[in-house]
Amino acid sequence: MKMYYDQDANLEVLQGKTIAVIGYGSQGHAQAQNLRDSGFHVVIGLRKGKSWTQAEKDGFEVYTVSDAVALADLVQILLPDERQAFVYKEEVEPNLKPGATLVFSHGFNIHYGQIVPSSEHDVIMVAPKSPGHLVRRTYEQGAGVPGLLAVYQDASGQAKEVALAYAKGIGCTRAGVIETTFKEETETDLFGEQAVLCGGVTELVKAGFDTLTDAGYQPEIAYFECLHELKLIVDLMYEGGLSYMRYSISDTAQYGDFMTGKRIITEETRKEMKKVLSEIQNGEFAKSWILENQVGRPVFNAINRKEQEHMIEQVGTKLREMMPFVKVKK
Numbered sequence: 001m002k003m004y005y006d007q008d009a010n011l012e013v014l015q016g017k018t019i020a021v022i023g024y025g026s027q028g029h030a031q032a033q034n035l036r037d038s039g040f041h042v043v044i045g046l047r048k049g050k051s052w053t054q055a056e057k058d059g060f061e062v063y064t065v066s067d068a069v070a071l072a073d074l075v076q077i078l079l080p081d082e083r084q085a086f087v088y089k090e091e092v093e094p095n096l097k098p099g100a101t102l103v104f105s106h107g108f109n110i111h112y113g114q115i116v117p118s119s120e121h122d123v124i125m126v127a128p129k130s131p132g133h134l135v136r137r138t139y140e141q142g143a144g145v146p147g148l149l150a151v152y153q154d155a156s157g158q159a160k161e162v163a164l165a166y167a168k169g170i171g172c173t174r175a176g177v178i179e180t181t182f183k184e185e186t187e188t189d190l191f192g193e194q195a196v197l198c199g200g201v202t203e204l205v206k207a208g209f210d211t212l213t214d215a216g217y218q219p220e221i222a223y224f225e226c227l228h229e230l231k232l233i234v235d236l237m238y239e240g241g242l243s244y245m246r247y248s249i250s251d252t253a254q255y256g257d258f259m260t261g262k263r264i265i266t267e268e269t270r271k272e273m274k275k276v277l278s279e280i281q282n283g284e285f286a287k288s289w290i291l292e293n294q295v296g297r298p299v300f301n302a303i304n305r306k307e308q309e310h311m312i313e314q315v316g317t318k319l320r321e322m323m324p325f326v327k328v329k330k
């Protein structure tokens with residue numbers, strides 16, 4: 001595996017180019033501001049609304065998506081994944097300049113065949129492995145977040161150089177960029193979100209908190225133990241891996257870790273993780289997410305966990321009947 005750093009990227013390939021950042025949310029605002037501070041000409045493509053107002057306040061030239069795309073040599077699509085295919089069809093594809101480069105920060109729509117760019121365009125990915133706000137904050141501190149880079153289509157013969165320059169423009173090559181594929185980034189990112197970072201951790205935290213509060217301990221103590229301190233432990237892992245974290249905690253905590261960890265994350269858990277991954281690989285998750293959005297987000301918009309479970313039960317059955325009609329490439 002090769003890591004790419006600042007010295008591997010040549011910003012010249014992007015000089016004089018116009019970069020349209022489509023979307024100004026978590027990633028859009030961060031990447032646009034970093035690119036501008038790196039000396040590039042950035043325009044923003046949006047619909048009228050709070051992002052448009054914010055982007056103008058931040059001093060950007062803001063256009064409709066169609067107009068921004070028509071100006072751009074590179075089009076970075078930082079819309080919500082579930083909206084990209086529609087906006088691409090309606091506003092991006094009809095206005096792309098010949099030979100313009102398409103950039104993504106997550107491979108979902110390309111990997112699952114929801115966006116199929118014509119072969120004349122380079123299609124690249126530069127995916128910061130970090131929430132957008134940290135992409136900006138670390139850049140301003142003179143550092144950067146690590147990222148992934150992938151080339152899906154290389155019509156120009158320069159796609160990787162352009163991707164490296166873009167990665168440098170948003171600060172990722174300061175920390176290191178690994179080359180991957182749209183498939184690998186998509187499947188690992190979805191797995192990480194579901195089984196570890198968000199899905200896994202939130203259920204672990206809630207189970208721990210409920211165990212303590214059900215046993216009559218003060219909720220504030222349970223919060224400190226199960227959530228507040230989690231950040232401190234993860235910071236240690238981030239600084240020096242699991243061994244550094246174990247070195248830093250008490251022997252009592254280490255002994256408890258060895259004795260109990262495998263009772264919490266059991267072989268069953270590992271089996272379920274493998275099932276989650278296979279549903280990502282076979283397109284089942286992608287179809288479910290596409291359908292969830294096509295039928296008005298009943299699960300996503302549920303007001304609480306109880307309603308969410310009811311919706312998953314009710315809607316899930318219905319969605320499974322509709323799944324054969326949703327086409328995703330795997």
Ligand SMILES: NC(=O)C1=CN([C@@H]2O[C@H](COP(=O)(O)OP(=O)(O)OC[C@H]3O[C@@H](n4cnc5c(N)ncnc54)[C@H](OP(=O)(O)O)[C@@H]3O)[C@@H](O)[C@H]2O)C=CC1
Nearest residue numbers: 023024025026027046047049051078079080105106131132
């Ligand atoms: N969040 C993160 O940290 C990470 C995200 N990514 C990827 O980055 C991409 C963008 O995600 P993220 O930044 O989280 O998205 P956000 O939801 O934070 O922002 C979406 C942006 O798109 C705009 N938008 C939504 N619909 C439309 C539309 N129909 N026309 C024009 N603009 C629209 C929104 O503006 P409005 O105010 O009008 O709603 C908003 O500015 C995704 O592919 C995601 O997977 C990758 C790595 C990390």
Ligand SMILES: CC(=O)[C@](C)(O)C(=O)O
Nearest residue numbers: 128129130131189193197
């Ligand atoms: C921050 C990140 O990369 C996530 C959790 O996968 C996302 O927000 O898409």
